[in-house]
Amino acid sequence: MAETAETIEKKVVLDLDRCIGCKSCMAACFYGHQEMHGVQFVDIGPALLPIVCRQCTDPACVEACPAEAMVRDEEGVVARAMFHCRSCGSCVRACPFGVLSLEKVGHQIAKCDLCRDRLARGLEPRCVAVCPTQALRFATASEMEAEGLVLLGGRTAGEHPIRRRL
């Protein structure tokens, strides 16, 4: 489907140095989205870390979706249109970052929409707002760099992916 807006400027960024793997982000996301989990966790051995949709500039999930269920809305957020999704899993296989899960909830693929209901109220996504250690941030790249945070791969910050800086 053709994009209707520029990609949203702010991203959910994970500060690796602050994440304690408490899964608060996952719990808040789960409850706020009627039991659909937009936050996945990945076990990298030394740490269990959340991964959140990167809101790609050229999202592979949108390209791969045969039902035009994955769309970028007028705010620039890539999200799944609830009643278009056929749960075929094309988006899951297309996502190069493993953010989407094949696990279906009510015949739907769960997909982070950056909590559009909260964005409309000027609030941060649930995963960011609830994070006890402020490891998850909703900020632009320039805002993160202004705070002296080193961006790793664009969506994570930290001095080292394994060793804790703090």
Next chain:
Amino acid sequence: MSSSASSPGRAASRCLLCSVGCPVRVIRAGPDQYLPDYVPHAGYAGLCGRGSVLVELLDHPERIREAHRHAGPAASPGDPAEAGDGCVALGLEAAAREMAAALGDADSAAIIVDGNLDADTVASAGRFASGAGAKWAVLVPPSDEAMVRALDSSGCRFVGPEALASSDAMLILGDPFATHPVAAHWILAAKKARPRMPVLVLGDGSSVTADFASAAYQATPGAGLAAAVASVRTGAGADAKPTAGWKEQLQSAKQAVIVLAPDAGSASVLGLASEAAALAKETGAAVCPLTTYGNAWGSVRAASAGPAVEGTSHYRAGGATAIEAILREPIETLVVIGADLESALAPQAVEEALGGVLTLIYVGPMPNATSRRAGLVLPSAFAFEDSGRALLGPGREVAFEPLLPPPAGVPTVREILAMAGAGGEAKADVSAPVPAARMPSNGSKVRGEGLLLRLANDPIHFADGSLTRACRWPQAVLPRPVLVLAEADAEAAGLAEGRTAVVRGPGGSAEAVVATDARQRAGQARASAAFPAMRSVFGWESGAADAYEPVRVQVGKA
């Protein structure tokens, strides 16, 4: 729940699921729909997994909404049958009168009240028990009770978790990043302000807390942890070498804090907290006690101040140990308010004790194993749907207003007690420290073959009958117990990451998903505490000195 500024459609309160006591708010999203809000407030930031979904309890589909009597034999534990399935609905006032009559007619009666209710409700239950000639006790986790009894009269200087941000040296006992995730906010704030500050951790090497430590040492769990703290203090003992210099680091700091977040049994925590208090006095450090229950401190003080609650004479002050003492005696009528005995106490012991109760009455907001056994069930509001007071820790008393009113027709516990004829509401005295009482002696090291297994609390609980239990989580947080093993132990047992293991202990066996960790000390293991089947493995006996302590287990393939 503590009140703060409110606006139409929005309320602010406090989460009392642990002693951090985070402010929480809800947003009205529709006529009967509320969503949690997470606005940082009063220096707090975010919520843990439990606090972030607290609101799901408000409209939980299994919530008890009417009084009812089981028409047939009481359902067995784990039976999902509830009101409407073999039950007869009753009017609230009739049910309350029936409860009062059952207590009054019994030769022996007892009331057990959950310690996470507000302090005045606890005291009101005590007064009601006294009027009915019943014993009563307050349920708090054994580790909480032991911590209060060891520390309250110790003369230590106490601080709340928010004070950790200004600390310049910490000794952390336990795994607060898992049990009290929000406390990590202030610990990390302190580390950011003072990157070279010592953060010394005595606990599991594979815990996230240890991951953030400047130095960590995994002592033997249970009684061994208290011995390790003693080694820090005296410089002697088996753990002296790996903890050398720790005491000096605390002594040289201006604002050293000892953080206590243990989750073992009464005996171990009593010894651990006593040693921590002694170390705090010698080093000038403050103590930051983090309890599992938000109002544990208030409940133990309210129960222990029995004479201060007018008219109470038959009370049995205290928490789990007092309850186990009560359950060892013959009881005709037992009223349980808000608690699930089978989830909170040694499972086999409770099973045996409840089997002898002729009339079991449950008062509470959610069904659980105890309510399913009860012949008479009365609905009640959650603590956050009522106003009251709680004591989060020494000097941390909070008064609160309801986050939201309870559903129509669901009374507060105090209203039920009034319907049952209790004379007025009692005011709890939570000002006086609890005198050090006789508790089980410090746990001894567990000898024998096999791995030394201890229970550990997770940031998210599943099998506790509340919050995130009925959900479809992805694989990373499947509601199954996890067994954390050292890599060498897993290899020896032929187990790999993600495989299902069978754990065989003194009380039976249970299955768990294996998680291996190179930082876990060989010979030791930990398992999720929220699962009754896993707790049964330990085979604890009611009131025994080793209740809730680690045990030796055999681990093999499923």
